[in-house]
Amino acid sequence: MAADGTARNTIHGLRRRVESLGRKTVAGVEELGHGGTLFGESLFWLIMGPRRRQPVRLDAVVAQMVEVGIGAVPIVAVLTATIGVMLAIQGIYTLRTFGAESQVTLGIAYSMVREFSPLITGILIAGRSGSALAARIGIMKINQEIDALRVMGIEPVRFLVVPALVAMVVMLPALTLFGDLIGLLAAGIYVSADLGISLSAYADNIINILSPNDLWHGLGKSVIFAILITLIGVVNGAAVSGGAEGVGRYTTRAVVHAISAIVVTDMLFAFVVTRG
Numbered sequence: 001m002a003a004d005g006t007a008r009n010t011i012h013g014l015r016r017r018v019e020s021l022g023r024k025t026v027a028g029v030e031e032l033g034h035g036g037t038l039f040g041e042s043l044f045w046l047i048m049g050p051r052r053r054q055p056v057r058l059d060a061v062v063a064q065m066v067e068v069g070i071g072a073v074p075i076v077a078v079l080t081a082t083i084g085v086m087l088a089i090q091g092i093y094t095l096r097t098f099g100a101e102s103q104v105t106l107g108i109a110y111s112m113v114r115e116f117s118p119l120i121t122g123i124l125i126a127g128r129s130g131s132a133l134a135a136r137i138g139i140m141k142i143n144q145e146i147d148a149l150r151v152m153g154i155e156p157v158r159f160l161v162v163p164a165l166v167a168m169v170v171m172l173p174a175l176t177l178f179g180d181l182i183g184l185l186a187a188g189i190y191v192s193a194d195l196g197i198s199l200s201a202y203a204d205n206i207i208n209i210l211s212p213n214d215l216w217h218g219l220g221k222s223v224i225f226a227i228l229i230t231l232i233g234v235v236n237g238a239a240v241s242g243g244a245e246g247v248g249r250y251t252t253r254a255v256v257h258a259i260s261a262i263v264v265t266d267m268l269f270a271f272v273v274t275r276g
Contacts, residue, residue, distance in 0.1 A: 069171030084183030122225035134254035137237025
């Protein structure tokens with residue numbers, strides 16, 4: 001009898017785990033579908049809004065651009081400069097083993113422009129602006145402001161999502177390009193001090209090494225990151241329930257999901273592009 005009870009408990013526990021996994025899988029698929037629908041609706045209102053006399057408000061887009069981009073300039077400069085110096089330090093230390101430390105510029109240029117600048121900037125904006133977007137949408141949902149917009153005949157996607165999406169798609173690549181310049185400059189200052197290479201010679205090496213494709217590689221990823229950050233923030237904000245505690249929980253969830261999506265997408269993007 002005891003053995004039968006243990007077996008039943010084991011089967012029951014296994015069934016609960018499978019059911020929990022199934023529910024989480026279905027919820028994940030629903031969130032993916034919600035994100036895809038939001039992206040499609042955003043494109044629709046961006047293109048068709050003027051024809052329906054509901055254009056996307058330019059002042060809202062500009063306000064979002066200032067919040068997403070201008071406010072993030074100092075921290076982006078600090079982090080990308082730090083990453084640039086770190087790449088220079090590690091590169092010189094590693095290449096010195098082979099007596100090839102003068103080739104450090106090659107690794108700095110490719111690593112900064114193709115990988116670290118878009119990645120670090122994307123993660124920073126996910127934590128800074130993605131969380132703010134999720135919190136704002138969540139608070140509006142709790143206060144029934146989104147329902148009030150529908151009652152007034154205002155489409156919430158056009159009013160709330162599209163300005164944030166446009167601002168993110170414009171400003172994240174701009175911040176990435178800014179990060180490229182700051183990171184390469186900071187790395188050049190360290191290389192100049194350590195190896196005695198002039199900044200002009202360093203700049204010439206960077207220009208000779210990098211091609212437009214390298215630049216577009218990083219900027220293309222930043223556009224994808226911008227879309228992911230916005231959609232994940234909105235989806236999690238729209239899922240908020242349970243008052244202020246729910247806002248905090250889903251804001252944290254939005255940041256975790258956005259950073260995870262950025263890292264995985266970065267890996268997949270690098271794999272696909274480098275196969276060509």
